[in-house]
Amino acid sequence: MTDFSRIGVAVIGTGFIGTVHVWALRRLGVDLRGVLGSSPERGAKAAAGLGVASFDTLEQLCADESVQAVHVTSPNHLHYPQVKALIEAGKHVVCEKPLTMTAAQSAELVALAEASGLVCAVCYNIRFYPLNQQARGMVAAGELGDLRLITGHYVQDWLAKPTDWNWRLEGDKGGDLRAVGDIGTHWADLTSFVAGEKPVAVLAELSTFLKQRDKPTGPVETFTAASGATEKVTVTTEDTALILLRYPSGARGSLTVSQVSPGRKNSLRWDIAGSTASAEWNSETPDHLFIGHRDGPNQILQRDAALMNATGAAAAHLPGGHVEGFADTFFALFSQVYSDVLAGGRQEASTWASFADGHFEMEFCEAVLASAQSGAWVKIGG
Known part of the structure; x- marks a missing residue:
């Protein structure tokens, strides 16, 4: 199995789906650097329950050079500004769907992602x-x-x-x-x-x-x-x-x-x-x-x-005969995404949803x- 431990990852959002991302990332073996909640207080409380560190602000997360990739699982209206800031900070991104609130916003993120050369995926996990x-x-x-x-x-x-x-x-x-x-x-x-x-x-x-x-x-x-x-x-x-x-x-x-x-x-x-x-x-x-x-x-x-x-x-x-279920799809998706991160970009056989799909x-x-x-x-x- 590929060693993903040298990839530093953070998760924005500490609700149901953010927790699912954390579980899958732990199984994958990345270096889970912490979570960012809707407020420093809620983030710290959730982080304690998950056994990880917490970030107080998006700016703090973006400035952390130990974080190479970020998962965005916040409410929909926050996706566009958060993803835009993360790409500009040079972070690979896995964003929950929908990618943005409007097609104009998603078109801008597609252009930013393509110009950056970063791995930018939308979490359509059911493909997996x-x-x-x-x-x-x-x-x-x-x-x-x-x-x-x-x-x-x-x-x-x-x-x-x-x-x-x-x-x-x-x-x-x-x-x-x-x-x-x-x-x-x-x-x-x-x-x-x-x-x-x-x-x-x-x-x-x-x-x-x-x-x-x-x-x-x-x-x-x-x-x-x-x-x-x-x-x-x-x-x-x-x-x-x-x-x-x-x-x-x-x-x-x-x-x-x-x-x-x-x-x-x-x-x-x-x-x-x-x-x-x-x-x-x-x-x-x-x-x-x-x-x-x-x-x-x-x-x-x-x-x-x-x-x-x-x-x-x-x-x-x-x-x-050993059923692969909902949580397994996130593991499979993230495994493919982070294999591409290690490879330096999307590989020909990859099947994760791109920002263009989003x-x-x-x-x-x-x-x-x-x-x-x-x-x-x-x-x-x-």
Whole structure:
């Protein structure tokens, strides 16, 4: 295994996803230099619980020459200024999605990243479930034939009650699109990655079913229940989205996004139908890939490197039957990113999402919003 111990890394953000990053980085073996919280006090408290040091300010972090790379897991509205400052300070960056709040901001970061020569990745970790890498290899090899239909959903239930609260509900912190920006972009990135092509136009409908919510007067961690005093607030971001898609090859698609579907804890499902075969995957059963045939028995491929193509096998880290889950995807993503850091830049076989991929997702979100407002098809990036 590659020795990553000489790479100094820091993490901005100490909530749920920041903690997941810390766990994966420890497993990877980098030199974890510390975390930066939303305030010096909260950062120090979280750092003590994680057993790491803390930074008081972004400026202090940027000036620390022992830190070569930084993971940005802060609320969405902070990504752009923080990432820009980090690149200007010469730090490699792994940024949580969405990359920024607007396509104009993400375009600027793409240009800065390309000019810097630094490794700059967006944390679309779901690419790194091994069977998604397997499916990408299958499509690239023509095993599904010409692609015809790309369908699926990303549905959750953690915001299904009026008493559920998170900063993502507020447009000034999370963006004008909430469900689409938070989880719909994961589906769009993943299916584009597997299919080898990105959608070019969308027709979207957005719905907000819970227009009034109880906002706690104190802080609330993601995926945790609120307690204490609350105040009634009006919510303008969407609970659900229905999106039709057009692809450059002529393929068509549809996506359902929801954060208010009871019982659906974290279900991302895609189904790609080609002219000769189809494939389907669901994040809640990540070690199984359905492969469908017209003139022969259907198959269920269980993740096992000995049975997978080269792309899939390279992403499998555990023996077959030992399920690789959510946390493992971060380890696999970071392992590839830091191998590229040691190599001096992105390698030809690397499959992590670039800032250009993150910029496309911002263009995707803006097209979805424009389509929902106009009721018409909108060209992505147009």
